[in-house]
Amino acid sequence: MKILNILGSSRKEGNSEILSDYVLNNIDHNKIYLSDKHINPIIDKRHTKEGFSIVEDDYEEILPALFSHNIYIFTTPLYWYGMSGPMKIFFDRWSQYLRDERFDFKEEMSKKKAYVIVTGGANPQIEALPLIQQFKYIFNFVNMEFVDYITGRGNEPGDVKEDQAAISKALLWNKSLKGE
Numbered sequence: 001m002k003i004l005n006i007l008g009s010s011r012k013e014g015n016s017e018i019l020s021d022y023v024l025n026n027i028d029h030n031k032i033y034l035s036d037k038h039i040n041p042i043i044d045k046r047h048t049k050e051g052f053s054i055v056e057d058d059y060e061e062i063l064p065a066l067f068s069h070n071i072y073i074f075t076t077p078l079y080w081y082g083m084s085g086p087m088k089i090f091f092d093r094w095s096q097y098l099r100d101e102r103f104d105f106k107e108e109m110s111k112k113k114a115y116v117i118v119t120g121g122a123n124p125q126i127e128a129l130p131l132i133q134q135f136k137y138i139f140n141f142v143n144m145e146f147v148d149y150i151t152g153r154g155n156e157p158g159d160v161k162e163d164q165a166a167i168s169k170a171l172l173w174n175k176s177l178k179g180e
Contacts, residue, residue: 006034006087034087073116118131152166
């Protein structure tokens with residue numbers, strides 16, 4: 001089991017990362033901070049004969065990490081009731097790789113399991129539900145198993161540490177991922 005935590009926040013050690021750290025405490029894993037990567041948006045050419053143009057950025061260095069891990073933990077703050085901008089651009093690029101002849105992207109993704117962590121808002125259990133549904137549709141499209149999600153309260157830095165329900169669920173995930 002190889003775990004990849006994909007962090008969409010523009011702030012390191014923020015509420016989203018704090019909650020993912022509870023999940024991954026004492027578990028071997030890798031992290032990708034999308035804010036550290038230069039990922040360009042694409043021009044949508046999925047319905048053209050020539051397909052997508054090559055995009056010069058850091059996405060190609062992310063692909064080996066995606067393919068070499070079998071569990072993903074997508075971690076994002078709730079920004080305007082959706083995922084962060086870096087996380088959205090990360091997923092938008094999947095359109096390009098679905099047409100890439102070097103590999104069968106959809107087949108690769110169908111072998112993976114996805115977990116989602118979202119923090120933010122006064123009532124994230126309700127306010128984040130449309131975002132959770134969006135993740136579900138994304139994972140369904142590529143036949144990826146959507147295992148579970150956690151939503152945590154956290155407007156100010158460190159607020160999520162007071163959300164006992166979110167932390168309890170994170171600790172349950174931790175035990176489960178450790179095989180306990």
